[in-house]
Amino acid sequence: MKNNEAINRHLENGGDLLHNECIVYRHIRCDKNEPFYIGIGRNVKRAYNKTRRSNLWKSIVAKTDYEIEILFKNVSWEFAKEKEIEFIELYGRRDLNKGTLVNFTDGGDGSLGLFRSEETKRKISESLKGINRSEETIQKIKDSQSGRTFSEEHKLKLSESHKGKKLSKEHRKKISEGNKGRTPTEETRLKLSEASKGRKLSEETKRKLSFLNKGKKHPQYGTHVSEETKLKLSEAHSKKVLHIPSNKIYRNIRVACKELNLVYKTESSRMYRNSKKNQFKYI
Numbered sequence: 556m557k558n559n560e561a562i563n564r565h566l567e568n569g570g571d572l573l574h575n576e577c578i579v580y581r582h583i584r585c586d587k588n589e590p591f592y593i594g595i596g597r598n599v600k601r602a603y604n605k606t607r608r609s610n611l612w613k614s615i616v617a618k619t620d621y622e623i624e625i626l627f628k629n630v631s632w633e634f635a636k637e638k639e640i641e642f643i644e645l646y647g648r649r650d651l652n653k654g655t656l657v658n659f660t661d662g663g664d665g666s667l668g669l670f671r672s673e674e675t676k677r678k679i680s681e682s683l684k685g686i687n688r689s690e691e692t693i694q695k696i697k698d699s700q701s702g703r704t705f706s707e708e709h710k711l712k713l714s715e716s717h718k719g720k721k722l723s724k725e726h727r728k729k730i731s732e733g734n735k736g737r738t739p740t741e742e743t744r745l746k747l748s749e750a751s752k753g754r755k756l757s758e759e760t761k762r763k764l765s766f767l768n769k770g771k772k773h774p775q776y777g778t779h780v781s782e783e784t785k786l787k788l789s790e791a792h793s794k795k796v797l798h799i800p801s802n803k804i805y806r807n808i809r810v811a812c813k814e815l816n817l818v819y820k821t822e823s824s825r826m827y828r829n830s831k832k833n834q835f836k837y838i
Contacts, residue, residue: 577635578602579627581642584614586619589655592640593662597633599628609684611649611657650675680686740832745800748834751816789826796826796835825838 580602582592592612596602601667602623605616615621625637639662647654648661650672692734705713715745722730739747770776780788796808798815805811808826812819825833 576628577630577632578625579621579630579635579642580625583622583624584615584619585621587655589623590646591615591649591655593639593656593658594648595632595639595662599625602833609657609659611702615657639663705765741800744832748798748800748815748817754816784827788823794837797838799834799836801807802837811835 571615571769574596578599578601579598581590582587582602585593586657602625605613608616626642627635628708630638630711642761643656643660645663648656648658667746677699730757796805796811797803798805798811805814808823809819811817812822822833823833824830826835826837
């Protein structure tokens with residue numbers, strides 16, 4: 556009776572049931588005869604679909620049978636969202652200790668009132684640890700992110716959220732291992748080069764870099780340079796070089812690094828070692 560009254564109000568307010576197929580439904584667990592989920596969908600199929608359900612929903616379904624009840628059908632999407640909010644408020648969310656529902660939102664398109672306790676966040680984090688994804692899955696994730704652009708506001712928020720965060724030694728080691736053997740494409744090198752052009756370091760940043768590379772902290776500390784190496788480095792300074800990403804010729808490596816805002820010692824070392832990251836070649 557209440558459902559019919561709600562639909563009548565919907566019609567009186569200008570709603571159109573004939574050209575809408577959205578539904579509002581609930582799942583009822585048979586062992587306790589109580590609703591444990593309220594949902595909406597673009598059609599009836601969603602009520603019977605077991606995909607895209609939370610782990611909590613799946614754990615209940617694994618323990619007991621459940622019944623599906625369509626509360627409203629052939630209603631507009633806006634009306635369905637309104638009813639979903641009302642029913643979730645009526646039965647109460649389990650994660651908020653207010654009722655029996657395993658819904659994680661207050662309803663209305665799945666984002667209104669989203670709240671996860673610290674315990675829930677920890678459990679989600681623990682459940683994702685140690686998952687080994689196949690190469691196919693990794694590639695799909697990469698493809699889904701390619702071409703994605705962020706607004707300047709979004710970039711700023713991401714930057715702010717990472718400030719002050721300290722990575723554990725284990726985390727840093729994993730990042731280091733993951734980057735080993737990776738060879739950036741010419742396109743990537745060119746983008747990195749372009750991004751570095753015109754970039755000016757603040758005096759404070761320069762001071763910090765200088766401090767981090769003093770004495771034993773310097774990566775070349777204790778390295779003995781042979782006379783042969785010194786001669787090669789000396790000759791390299793007087794040879795013309797080609798900057799591979801931009802295909803531009805420079806008088807020597809030092810001049811090139813100065814104009815491209817690159818670190819001279821790093822680039823000359825890469826050339827000498829014929830590193831995969833080398834951006835120059837002699838001509």
